[in-house]
Amino acid sequence: MSDSTAKILDGKALSKHLIGELKERVLACVERGVTPCLAVVLVGEDPASKVYVRSKERKAAKAGIATKDHRMSADTSTETLLGVIAELNADPAVHGILVQLPLPEGIDEQRVLAAVDPAKDVDGFHPDNLGLLMLGRPRFVACTPQGCMRLLAESGVSPEGKRALVIGRSTIVGKPVAQLLVQANATVTVAHSRTRDLEAEVRQADIVVAAVGRPEMVPGAWIKPGAVVIDVGINRLEPEQPGAKGRLVGDVHYASAAEQAAAITPVPGGVGPMTIACLLANVVEAAERV
Numbered sequence: 001m002s003d004s005t006a007k008i009l010d011g012k013a014l015s016k017h018l019i020g021e022l023k024e025r026v027l028a029c030v031e032r033g034v035t036p037c038l039a040v041v042l043v044g045e046d047p048a049s050k051v052y053v054r055s056k057e058r059k060a061a062k063a064g065i066a067t068k069d070h071r072m073s074a075d076t077s078t079e080t081l082l083g084v085i086a087e088l089n090a091d092p093a094v095h096g097i098l099v100q101l102p103l104p105e106g107i108d109e110q111r112v113l114a115a116v117d118p119a120k121d122v123d124g125f126h127p128d129n130l131g132l133l134m135l136g137r138p139r140f141v142a143c144t145p146q147g148c149m150r151l152l153a154e155s156g157v158s159p160e161g162k163r164a165l166v167i168g169r170s171t172i173v174g175k176p177v178a179q180l181l182v183q184a185n186a187t188v189t190v191a192h193s194r195t196r197d198l199e200a201e202v203r204q205a206d207i208v209v210a211a212v213g214r215p216e217m218v219p220g221a222w223i224k225p226g227a228v229v230i231d232v233g234i235n236r237l238e239p240e241q242p243g244a245k246g247r248l249v250g251d252v253h254y255a256s257a258a259e260q261a262a263a264i265t266p267v268p269g270g271v272g273p274m275t276i277a278c279l280l281a282n283v284v285e286a287a288e289r290v
């Protein structure tokens with residue numbers, strides 16, 4: 001039963017490869033006089049958001065994609081933010097707009113996301129793009145769900161006919177990844193905080209996508225032997241020494257799950273880097289449509 005032979009789905013390596021492949025498409029755009037450009041809007045001082053934004057900008061530069069930074073103070077009003085988005089919508093040099101979430105309390109997130117030009121909505125959070133995904137005619141698909149599907153493909157296990165369990169139902173991860181799995185012909189269950197018996201659900205699943213935000217909440221013993229585990233969770237544990245950085249773990253207990261699973265994503269180095277690769281691919285796609 002526990003033979004520790006899980007294939008490690010290496011999102012870091014795959015994302016490097018995919019970003020490398022984007023370079024050619026970027027060059028083709030540049031030759032037409034269009035440099036793909038991502039505008040990042042960061043409101044407030046959330047340290048995790050800052051780290052993430054920096055990492056996106058570094059990877060964008062590697063692919064030849066330009067970035068435009070808009071940092072705004074935490075007390076920015078919804079109206080002011082809507083004004084910035086209107087400017088970016090109107091700017092022909094900007095192809096993709098990303099509004100870093102979460103937004104500070106008091107800002108109307110739904111209104112802000114709906115204000116982004118759907119043709120520049122590289123996060124896939126605009127109602128039009130979410131609707132098109134539901135209709136099976138996706139335009140921009142949210143980056144983390146896309147990354148999950150790409151890593152699942154890497155496992156070599158086809159979702160068709162399989163039981164897939166998505167743990168979490170957020171608009172940015174759980175719901176869209178469940179929809180992508182439905183479209184890939186899996187039989188999909190979505191679990192959440194009101195699910196009565198999560199263990200029983202996990203034990204049946206051939207594919208588990210965990211997107212909760214609770215460190216190592218799924219023990220390896222629950223994982224069906226031979227299942228594929230896609231761990232979206234990014235949780236920083238309290239550092240053992242004060243002042244140290246603290247270890248990153250997923251929502252799944254990696255070491256014990258790796259003993260059951262056929263394939264598993266590590267944290268870090270799994271879904272996270274793939275999210276960035278998919279974001280940059282969406283920016284290039286937006287620029288190609290110009």
Ligand SMILES: NC(=O)C1=CN([C@@H]2O[C@H](COP(=O)(O)OP(=O)(O)OC[C@H]3O[C@@H](n4cnc5c(N)ncnc54)[C@H](OP(=O)(O)O)[C@@H]3O)[C@@H](O)[C@H]2O)C=CC1
Binds near residue numbers: 169172211212232272
């Ligand atoms: N790797 C990447 O690129 C990304 C990683 N993340 C990470 O993924 C995780 C999830 O993010 P996100 O979707 O934004 O989180 P949210 O907080 O928006 O959603 C969490 C979901 O988990 C559910 N949940 C909470 N507790 C339980 C429980 N005990 N059992 C079952 N389900 C539960 C919630 O249920 P309910 O709806 O009932 O409240 C909710 O649907 C986080 O760790 C985040 O950091 C997020 C985005 C990208």
Ligand SMILES: Nc1nc(=O)c2c([nH]1)NC[C@@H]1CN(c3ccc(C(=O)N[C@@H](CCC(=O)O)C(=O)O)cc3)C=[N+]21
Binds near residue numbers: 055144
């Ligand atoms: N508009 C918007 N779009 C997003 O896509 C979005 C967002 N807001 N807000 C926050 C979440 C979170 N998210 C991550 C992406 C990459 C890593 C990532 O690359 N993680 C590295 C580790 C990074 C580290 O060391 O902290 C890894 O998993 O290997 C993590 C988290 C995107 N999100």
Ligand SMILES: [Mg+2]
Binds near residue numbers: 231250253264266
């Ligand atoms: Mg893991």
